[in-house]
Amino acid sequence: MIPIELVLGFAALLFCTGLYGMMTTNKALVALMCVELMLNSANINFIAFAAYNVFADATIGNIFVLMSIAIAAAEVAVGLALILNVYKIKGTSSTDDLTTMRW
Amino acid sequence: MFMEYAWLIPILPIACFVIVGLFGKKLHEGGGFVAIAGAAIACIFSVLVAYDFITNGVDGIFGAPFVTEMKWLVFPGSDFVINFGVYIDGLTCIMLIFSSFISTMIFVYSIGYMGDQGEKKPRYYGEVSLFLTGMLGLIVSSNFLQMFIFWEIMGLCSYLLIGFWSFDHPEAKQKSSAAKKAFLVTRAGDVCLMAGLFIVLYLFGSLDYANIFNAVAIEAIAATNPELLTVAGLLIFGGVIGKSAQFPLHDWLPDAMAGPTTVSALIHAATMVKAGVYLTARAMPLYVFNSVNGEAVLLFIGIIGGFTAIYAASMALNNFNIKKVLAYSTLSQLGYMILALGAGGFLMAHGYNTGEEHLVALGVLGYMAGIFHMLNHAFFKGLLFLCSGAVIHATGTEDMKQMGGLFSKLKVTAVTMLLGSLSIAGFPLFSGFWSKDLVLEAALHAGTHGMTGFTVLFVMGMITAFMTAFYMFRMWFMTFVGDYRGTEHVHHESKIMSAPLVVLSIFAVISGFVIFIGFGNLIADMLQESMGFFWIEIESGMDIAISIFTNIWTYVSIVLALSGIGIAYLMYMKKSVDPAKFNKNGESAYYKLLTKRYYFPELYDQISWKLGYGIARIVDAFDRNVIDGTVNGLSGAVIGGGDVVSQMETGHVRDYATFVIAGVVVLILVFAFIFIGGI
Numbered sequence: 083m084i085p086i087e088l089v090l091g092f093a094a095l096l097f098c099t100g101l102y103g104m105m106t107t108n109k110a111l112v113a114l115m116c117v118e119l120m121l122n123s124a125n126i127n128f129i130a131f132a133a134y135n136v137f138a139d140a141t142i143g144n145i146f147v148l149m150s151i152a153i154a155a156a157e158v159a160v161g162l163a164l165i166l167n168v169y170k171i172k173g174t175s176s177t178d179d180l181t182t183m184r185w
Numbered sequence: 186m187f188m189e190y191a192w193l194i195p196i197l198p199i200a201c202f203v204i205v206g207l208f209g210k211k212l213h214e215g216g217g218f219v220a221i222a223g224a225a226i227a228c229i230f231s232v233l234v235a236y237d238f239i240t241n242g243v244d245g246i247f248g249a250p251f252v253t254e255m256k257w258l259v260f261p262g263s264d265f266v267i268n269f270g271v272y273i274d275g276l277t278c279i280m281l282i283f284s285s286f287i288s289t290m291i292f293v294y295s296i297g298y299m300g301d302q303g304e305k306k307p308r309y310y311g312e313v314s315l316f317l318t319g320m321l322g323l324i325v326s327s328n329f330l331q332m333f334i335f336w337e338i339m340g341l342c343s344y345l346l347i348g349f350w351s352f353d354h355p356e357a358k359q360k361s362s363a364a365k366k367a368f369l370v371t372r373a374g375d376v377c378l379m380a381g382l383f384i385v386l387y388l389f390g391s392l393d394y395a396n397i398f399n400a401v402a403i404e405a406i407a408a409t410n411p412e413l414l415t416v417a418g419l420l421i422f423g424g425v426i427g428k429s430a431q432f433p434l435h436d437w438l439p440d441a442m443a444g445p446t447t448v449s450a451l452i453h454a455a456t457m458v459k460a461g462v463y464l465t466a467r468a469m470p471l472y473v474f475n476s477v478n479g480e481a482v483l484l485f486i487g488i489i490g491g492f493t494a495i496y497a498a499s500m501a502l503n504n505f506n507i508k509k510v511l512a513y514s515t516l517s518q519l520g521y522m523i524l525a526l527g528a529g530g531f532l533m534a535h536g537y538n539t540g541e542e543h544l545v546a547l548g549v550l551g552y553m554a555g556i557f558h559m560l561n562h563a564f565f566k567g568l569l570f571l572c573s574g575a576v577i578h579a580t581g582t583e584d585m586k587q588m589g590g591l592f593s594k595l596k597v598t599a600v601t602m603l604l605g606s607l608s609i610a611g612f613p614l615f616s617g618f619w620s621k622d623l624v625l626e627a628a629l630h631a632g633t634h635g636m637t638g639f640t641v642l643f644v645m646g647m648i649t650a651f652m653t654a655f656y657m658f659r660m661w662f663m664t665f666v667g668d669y670r671g672t673e674h675v676h677h678e679s680k681i682m683s684a685p686l687v688v689l690s691i692f693a694v695i696s697g698f699v700i701f702i703g704f705g706n707l708i709a710d711m712l713q714e715s716m717g718f719f720w721i722e723i724e725s726g727m728d729i730a731i732s733i734f735t736n737i738w739t740y741v742s743i744v745l746a747l748s749g750i751g752i753a754y755l756m757y758m759k760k761s762v763d764p765a766k767f768n769k770n771g772e773s774a775y776y777k778l779l780t781k782r783y784y785f786p787e788l789y790d791q792i793s794w795k796l797g798y799g800i801a802r803i804v805d806a807f808d809r810n811v812i813d814g815t816v817n818g819l820s821g822a823v824i825g826g827g828d829v830v831s832q833m834e835t836g837h838v839r840d841y842a843t844f845v846i847a848g849v850v851v852l853i854l855v856f857a858f859i860f861i862g863g864i
Contacts, residue, residue: 104842113838181836 209307248710374427381420429461446574454567490523551627654749
């Protein structure tokens with residue numbers, strides 16, 4: 083069996099990738115994709131801990147992941163709709179230009 | 186049977202106030218006849234109440250006070266109650282009758298005098314009605330708090346009426362400043378009075394006259410807490426100094442001449458300044474039964490009165506304003522009343538403390554003299570003011586240099602004013618003669634039987650009598666004899682203005698004779714039954730008259746009065762003595778001092794400028810710099826801080842992500858430090 087450290091390390095790498103992309107990109111779509119990456123790294127952690135758990139029933143972790151994926155789907159739907167609309171109105175989806183709501 | 190309804194007396198004028206205030210514009214003469222009716226009915230009612238009180242007594246006891254009260258403020262959990270009620274005794278009866286009667290006369294006269302005021306009439310009649318309410322309510326009050334409320338109503342009305350012409354008038358500014366002065370100066374006294382009432386409430390646990398005027402209670406407090414009782418007495422007298430315009434708060438009264446002459450008559454004769462004298466007379470037990478300091482306080486009261494008498498009379502000597510001369514003479518006569526009450530009270534207190542009963546009797550005589558003089562003064566001063574109003578109405582000026590030779594044109598006014606002047610000058614058998622001699626006799630007795638200070642006051646009173654005769658006749662001669670010096674056409678006198686003059690002049694001449702019809706007994710019974718005085722014996726009116734005419738000083742004062750009249754005659758009628766010789770054509774230092782009113786107005790101004798304005802400026806600076814500075818500084822810091830911090834909000838999604846991550850990292854480090862580092 084693969085040691086849990088490897089799985090967790092992979093999840094952490096995935097999270098950091100998403101985070102790095104989030105902090106550096108100016109494209110709204112890329113930012114959304116990075117959010118998905120981070121969310122999925124968290125899902126991997128759930129799965130990992132559920133699979134390696136020897137003391138209790140593993141189903142709870144799996145159910146939680148299913149729930150999380152459903153929410154992520156909904157979130158993406160909303161996020162994409164927003165970006166599309168912004169693009170229609172402003173002609174751009176670059177986050178550097180979308181600053182009208184600040185001070 | 187009338188006394189039960191005495192509470193109606195102050196209700197009547199206030200009803201007139203409401204009617205005139207609301208519907209005055211639609212009423213005939215701006216509601217003047219409503220005001221007259223209210224005052225007249227109040228007067229008739231006062232006479233009926235007094236008749237009922239004097240003839241029937243209360244429960245068969247003559248002189249005992251008639252008290253009806255209703256609970257006004259009840260404090261749950263304590264037995265302290267503030268009442269609202271009616272208290273009738275001899276003093277109440279006397280005051281009620283003359284206040285309402287003279288007010289009625291003044292209101293009748295106002296129909297003529299204020300006839301040209303047009304739209305302002307409803308305001309005038311409304312305010313004078315309220316003024317009368319204040320006075321009558323004050324007189325019938327059954328406790329100090331109720332009295333204080335009416336006292337303040339009068340203060341308000343005096344302000345409104347003195348400033349009656351403070352707009353739509355060529356001299357509006359000066360008028361309104363006179364009104365403000367009257368209000369603020371009397372306020373200084375009122376604050377004292379209120380403080381005094383607080384102490385009385387603390388000491389007695391009640392403000393009801395019926396509980397306070399009790400010799401046993403006062404003596405018990407004098408034994409345990411003499412200092413506070415003394416302070417209370419002095420503070421109450423402080424209120425009197427303000428209201429009755431005694432030195433050093435006297436200066437508002439001459440300026441109060443800015444109001445219509447009828448208002449001056451009302452303030453000087455029937456209401457306002459008489460309230461102070463009334464309060465002194467009413468609060469007398471607080472002084473007399475204060476066995477520790479009472480005599481000293483009463484000496485102080487006498488000194489204030491005696492000094493005011495001569496001090497104010499001196500300023501009347503060279504004044505050329507007909508109303509101001511009368512104003513100073515009021516101050517001077519009020520000084521007499523206060524002096525009489527001080528001297529009489531002193532004799533009573535001294536008699537109690539030493540056990541000499543005949544001194545108490547003399548004291549009662551002095552006390553009576555004060556009230557007697559107040560009654561007489563009300564009649565002749567009301568008359569004199571209305572006469573001066575008639576003169577002003579006819580000539581259009583208040584300056585006596587512009588008058589002269591008016592006798593042929595204003596016959597009724599001239600004759601009635603002569604009668605009033607003779608009364609105030611103390612011409613034998615006129616009203617002022619009786620009371621003034623009793624006042625001076627009281628001071629003399631107090632001097633010989635106890636305190637020599639009163640002898641000095643007696644001498645000052647004598648000099649004042651001379652000065653009074655001189656300045657009154659100076660005024661009369663300057664106004665009515667010689668050649669007319671003015672330029673304005675002299676109007677004729679109207680009947681509605683002459684009639685009150687004639688009525689008042691009759692009373693001014695004969696009111697002195699009331700001592701022959703039981704005036705003294707009324708006062709003595711009141712002192713005995715209402716206020717708990719003992720050892721009272723009063724001489725009959727005839728005995729008083731005999732004692733007056735067998736007293737050598739009476740003749741001295743008559744001679745002084747006659748010589749005052751004579752000198753005025755020589756100076757201003759025959760012109761054989763030139764007044765310019767005495768005052769070096771108005772250049773002598775004393776003459777200038779008098780025209781400057783002893784620099785008292787300036788002193789008031791300086792106090793209010795230097796002290797009042799200075800404090801106001803300091804407070805203003807504190808307000809602007811410290812309080813505003815704190816508030817502005819705080820808001821500035823918040824706004825500025827907000828501006829600076831808001832710059833952090835770039836609006837870039839990735840920056841926010843960075844902040845969030847940085848925050849999470851910091852949190853993780855902190856938790857790691859706490860939990861892992863702790864282990």
